[in-house]
Amino acid sequence: MYQQPEQSRWTGRVDSVSDERAFRLHQRIRLLDLSQPLAPMERAAALIGFACDEGVRRNQGRQGAKEAPAAVKAALGRLPWHLPQGASIFDAGDVVCVDGQLEQSQAELGKAVARLLRSGAVPVVIGGGHETAYGHYLGVREALGPNARLGIINIDAHFDLRPYDNGPTSGTMFRQILDEDKQVGYCCLGIQKLGNTAALFADAQRYGCEYMLEEQLTAGPMEAAYEQIERFASAYDGVMLTICMDAISAAAAPGVSAPSPFGLAPSLVRALIRRVVSHPNTISVDLCEVNPLVDEGGKTVALAAAFCFEILLHLQCWQGDPSLRCRHHGGS
Numbered sequence: 001m002y003q004q005p006e007q008s009r010w011t012g013r014v015d016s017v018s019d020e021r022a023f024r025l026h027q028r029i030r031l032l033d034l035s036q037p038l039a040p041m042e043r044a045a046a047l048i049g050f051a052c053d054e055g056v057r058r059n060q061g062r063q064g065a066k067e068a069p070a071a072v073k074a075a076l077g078r079l080p081w082h083l084p085q086g087a088s089i090f091d092a093g094d095v096v097c098v099d100g101q102l103e104q105s106q107a108e109l110g111k112a113v114a115r116l117l118r119s120g121a122v123p124v125v126i127g128g129g130h131e132t133a134y135g136h137y138l139g140v141r142e143a144l145g146p147n148a149r150l151g152i153i154n155i156d157a158h159f160d161l162r163p164y165d166n167g168p169t170s171g172t173m174f175r176q177i178l179d180e181d182k183q184v185g186y187c188c189l190g191i192q193k194l195g196n197t198a199a200l201f202a203d204a205q206r207y208g209c210e211y212m213l214e215e216q217l218t219a220g221p222m223e224a225a226y227e228q229i230e231r232f233a234s235a236y237d238g239v240m241l242t243i244c245m246d247a248i249s250a251a252a253a254p255g256v257s258a259p260s261p262f263g264l265a266p267s268l269v270r271a272l273i274r275r276v277v278s279h280p281n282t283i284s285v286d287l288c289e290v291n292p293l294v295d296e297g298g299k300t301v302a303l304a305a306a307f308c309f310e311i312l313l314h315l316q317c318w319q320g321d322p323s324l325r326c327r328h329h330g331g332s
């Protein structure tokens, strides 16, 4: 079910009503109603919520991620506006999962993401459980067309390559995608032994998944991660970034379904995000697995909003020649 964006959701401190240098995001956000035809957009990013935790429920996790789109958008709105001249940020509303209809909701999210991409906006999807990534993928694939090579970069403690004989969950998306789509490559950053069985590591190898462990990222030089990102992203026609907030240390991100005692530091994830979203091949982003119902002191919501802020600030679409950015968009 699609829920239109509401101006009343975008509130916060007002330092000035006239000096734009003092503005916050809630003062500059524009609404985009996806139930209406979309005009072509340039230098635009669109926030689209996926209010769903049916995948987490089916995966025996802690439910509550469906509350994240509203919570993360509200926290983001309070942050200062630092975007370049001419940049537009839209709230494109939310896709809501009703009556446990996960597959239908993922398909609906896919349609929304494809329309945004074709209109020229960069989608920033705010999940939802990590099942959000499958709907996000459907949209990116639709916009790219069937033959384009698509790279998926997943910042996550988990591979999410579980079998889906009993239906899709928040732990099966990348196995579904790799089974269905031979034009996809998969790269995980932040993987933990604590979060994956030996069988899942074997599956990752069998599916040709590239990955860097949390320990390699934490102890190694950032250059190694940057080289991995550059090499992987350059090998594809389009790249989508998906972020599972349980990749981050439970100290900074307690509000997730499966917290990580040895997760990544927020500043390290920020550096990874900046690198991936500023890559010329990156066309779409999602951020998942924030659960406001089990968050301590709003830490995870605040961190997710800060990551959204970084995503928006470092998008490649603010730089360079707009014609380069349109090569993935099918028109219409």
Ligand SMILES: N=CN[C@@H](CCC(=O)O)C(=O)O
Residues within 6 Å of the ligand: 059, 060, 061, 130, 158, 159, 160, 162, 170, 171, 172, 195, 244, 257, 258
């Ligand atoms: N999206 C999360 N997926 C993880 C959850 C692990 C857990 O609940 O412990 C997974 O299925 O592996």
Ligand SMILES: [Mn+2]
Residues within 6 Å of the ligand: 156, 157, 158, 244, 245, 246, 247
């Ligand atoms: Mn995870």
Ligand SMILES: [Mn+2]
Residues within 6 Å of the ligand: 130, 156, 158, 160, 170, 244
């Ligand atoms: Mn995940």
